[in-house]
Amino acid sequence: MSIMIVYPNGKTHRWVEALHAVDPALKVEVWPEISDPGKVSFALCWNQPPGVLRQFPNLKCISSLGAGVEHLLGDATRPASVPLTRLVDDDLKQFMAEYVMLGILEHLRRFEDYRRQQKLGKWARMQSRRISTMGVGLMGFGEIGRYVGYKLWDFGFKVHAWTRTPKQTDHLRVYSGIGEFDEFLKHADILVCLLPLTPETQNILNAKTFSRLPANAYLINVGRGSHLVEDDLLAALDSGRLSGALLDVFREEPLPQHHPFWRHGKITITPHVASVTNPESVCTQIVENYRRALAGMPLLNPVNAERGY
Ligand code: NAP
Ligand code: GLV
Secondary structure, three states: OEEEEEOOOOOHHHHHHHHHHHOOOOOEEEOOOOOOHHHEEEEEEOOOOOOOHHHOOOOOEEEEOOOOOHHHHOOOOOOOOOOEEOOOOHHHHHHHHHHHHHHHHHHHOOHHHHHHHHHOOOOOOOOOOOHHHOEEEEEOOOHHHHHHHHHHHHHOOEEEEEEOOOOOOOOOEEEEOHHHHHHHHHOOOEEEEOOOOOOOOOOOEOHHHHHOOOOOEEEEEOOOHHHEOHHHHHHHHHOOOEEEEEEOOOOOOOOOOOOHHHHOOOEEEOOOOOOOOOHHHHHHHHHHHHHHHHHOOOOOOEOOOOOOO
16 A cells, blocks of 8 residues: 655655655655555645556545645546545645735835836835725635635735635625625725636636726736636736736746746736645645545545535
8 A cells, every 4th residue: 555646846755755754654656656556545646647547546535735626627537436635734824825915015015116116226205005995805715715814804904705605704704606706806906816726717817807806906816827817917907907916826837938927017926836835734634634545534625526626
């Protein structure tokens, strides 16, 4: 019985070490160096090449190496009867909250503009809005979105969220479903996408969505690149409909060198680092799921394949 890591170009040695720190007796193998495919019971995957997973006839669980699972659900060659799990983790939530908070504050306090001024040796004060007047709209209020939302609320922002299913919460108004989407958008001076990528959410950051936002709204996309219609963003920025965008995720990663986002003055780019899984933080839940899978017990953080996340 073994755990297999499928993570092309990833720092797999860190994962092997972190799994062994939890249980030194575990047999951990890194694809493609697998001694006996019939003995692999558990696969840990990120960007697995199509066709790999079906080579292992005795898998009992397939786990994402992150929160998102579209790479697993979109793999038509994956054995569909094997249950899927994903990671839910305090570090992932905290990193994301730091990133989103920083992105919003940099924009509000005009750091981009001050950096431009600094290059020119220019001393000129600019106005910034008070955060108590700023509406933040969170698309997605799941494990990560809830944590981010309450941190922002705690800091003084007017936070609203949007989900698939209705929710009652303290302090924040949660809108749900497509029927309440436009109303939700009206309050989003800052729109933060923290949705999973599903057929329903693909391309959701589009011209129509941008047209419903308050004037000069700012976009932060930390969900997935395919949430965003890229040409619609460029048009909204160039027309002044949106004041700027902070993008961490892209349709093609790494973002190709010729891509217009690189050189756009209103776009800030980070290379999918908003919240990167820390192996040391998640390996306890992974080993627990490995044991549960072997024992036929209910798994932690299961993915609902029909729902798409
Ligand atoms: P989660 O716990 O599954 O939460 C997903 C949220 O999205 C839920 O609130 C869900 O609504 C909502 N949602 C799903 N489909 C929807 C739809 N059609 N309409 C409206 N709302 C919808 O996921 P999570 O752990 O918070 O992670 C969210 C995503 O963040 C991941 O899937 C990944 O894409 C992204 N992420 C990015 C990074 C990065 O570094 N950039 C790092 C980690 C995660 P309900 O509450 O009604 O189910
Ligand atoms: C990162 O993007 C993740 O889904 O964990």
